Amino acid sequence: MKKFEEKTLNRKTIFEGRIINLYLDEVSLPNGKTSMREIIKHPGAVAVIAITEEDKILLVEQYRKALERSLVEIPAGKLEKGEDPRESAKRELKEETGYTCESLEQVTSFYTSPGFANELVHIYHAKGLKKEKELHLDEDEFVSVMEVTYEEALNLIKEQKIYDAKTIYAIQYWQLLKQQ
Amino acid sequence: MKKFEEKTLNRKTIFEGRIINLYLDEVSLPNGKTSMREIIKHPGAVAVIAITEEDKILLVEQYRKALERSLVEIPAGKLEKGEDPRESAKRELKEETGYTCESLEQVTSFYTSPGFANELVHIYHAKGLKKEKELHLDEDEFVSVMEVTYEEALNLIKEQKIYDAKTIYAIQYWQLLKQQ
Numbered sequence: 001m002k003k004f005e006e007k008t009l010n011r012k013t014i015f016e017g018r019i020i021n022l023y024l025d026e027v028s029l030p031n032g033k034t035s036m037r038e039i040i041k042h043p044g045a046v047a048v049i050a051i052t053e054e055d056k057i058l059l060v061e062q063y064r065k066a067l068e069r070s071l072v073e074i075p076a077g078k079l080e081k082g083e084d085p086r087e088s089a090k091r092e093l094k095e096e097t098g099y100t101c102e103s104l105e106q107v108t109s110f111y112t113s114p115g116f117a118n119e120l121v122h123i124y125h126a127k128g129l130k131k132e133k134e135l136h137l138d139e140d141e142f143v144s145v146m147e148v149t150y151e152e153a154l155n156l157i158k159e160q161k162i163y164d165a166k167t168i169y170a171i172q173y174w175q176l177l178k179q180q
Numbered sequence: 181m182k183k184f185e186e187k188t189l190n191r192k193t194i195f196e197g198r199i200i201n202l203y204l205d206e207v208s209l210p211n212g213k214t215s216m217r218e219i220i221k222h223p224g225a226v227a228v229i230a231i232t233e234e235d236k237i238l239l240v241e242q243y244r245k246a247l248e249r250s251l252v253e254i255p256a257g258k259l260e261k262g263e264d265p266r267e268s269a270k271r272e273l274k275e276e277t278g279y280t281c282e283s284l285e286q287v288t289s290f291y292t293s294p295g296f297a298n299e300l301v302h303i304y305h306a307k308g309l310k311k312e313k314e315l316h317l318d319e320d321e322f323v324s325v326m327e328v329t330y331e332e333a334l335n336l337i338k339e340q341k342i343y344d345a346k347t348i349y350a351i352q353y354w355q356l357l358k359q360q
Binding site for chain 1: 183184185186194195197198199200202204205207209210211216217218219220221222225241242243244245246247250251253256258288289290291292293294295296297298299301322323324337343344345346347348349352353355356359
């Protein structure tokens with residue numbers, strides 16, 4: 001997997017933040033030339049495909065400052081340091097939707113933006129959903145929960161309210177489940 | 181779409197690079213409190229699902245410095261300033277694989293990491309593929325082209341050589357095409 005390896009000649013730390021770090025790497029290319037690479041380090045994230053007994057998917061609407069608008073997404077959150085992704089997925093599902101689940105099946109994992117960032121998202125399918133009473137949101141978290149049918153989800157994609165990789169993947173996964 | 185809007189109180193420019201910019205925004209939350217948001221601005225990207233007459237998908241292996249390893253991905257590249265995404269997709273397909281196409285159908289677009297970045301990827305399905313003679317790679321670009329069957333693609337996912345959002349989405353899209 002080291003094909004075309006770019007060796008680090010020098011790394012400059014530009015920013016170390018609460019969520020992301022930014023580094024500027026000087027690298028030597030396979031042809032011996034040098035180039036610069038702008039690199040974001042991110043702790044990784046989890047996301048949950050949760051479909052209720054009424055065949056509705058749980059979605060959350062929240063504001064995304066990077067886009068200056070809100071998006072409708074599957075429940076998700078970044079990994080806390082040292083946290084097991086499965087535990088993180090259970091926690092985010094409960095915090096953001098008020099639902100618990102009996103089991104979580106791993107569906108896939110993917111890097112979201114390998115061109116500049118190392119964010120890896122683990123996607124789980126939650127089974128045996130059960131609605132608890134209260135939501136447990138972080139102090140700075142403002143989300144509204146939705147339960148939508150497959151057709152409603154397709155409309156949300158058409159309206160570009162669902163507009164992110166993990167959620168569009170999740171709806172496509174749901175389509176495949178329906179065809180089984 | 182301005183639900184739960186976070187108003188910008190102050191923006192600090194941390195870094196302006198060749199590909200990404202990093203800003204640190206102080207925002208006012210819906211409850212009146214303030215918080216900080218780490219924001220990456222990215223020009224956006226295109227990616228191409230290209231399946232040959234022999235029912236093989238075109239993939240490229242390249243080194244990803246952010247991951248310190250190579251990945252196998254569908255042909256893709258970032259948008260040049262002011263460039264039409266469709267033209268960009270044609271250009272990247274030709275540059276990275278040596279193939280041209282008769283037409284491009286838009287499949288979907290998605291934000292890759294809405295939690296911290298505004299990178300939007302446009303995904304096209306290339307039709308009427310034709311192999312040209314030469315590859316036209318950028319000077320700093322080292323890729324190897326692969327043509328793989330659906331079953332080989334599934335194995336590449338299992339081996340985590342295919343491991344990024346757009347390519348895993350593309351293989352799932354191919355699965356749906358096969359079921360039509």
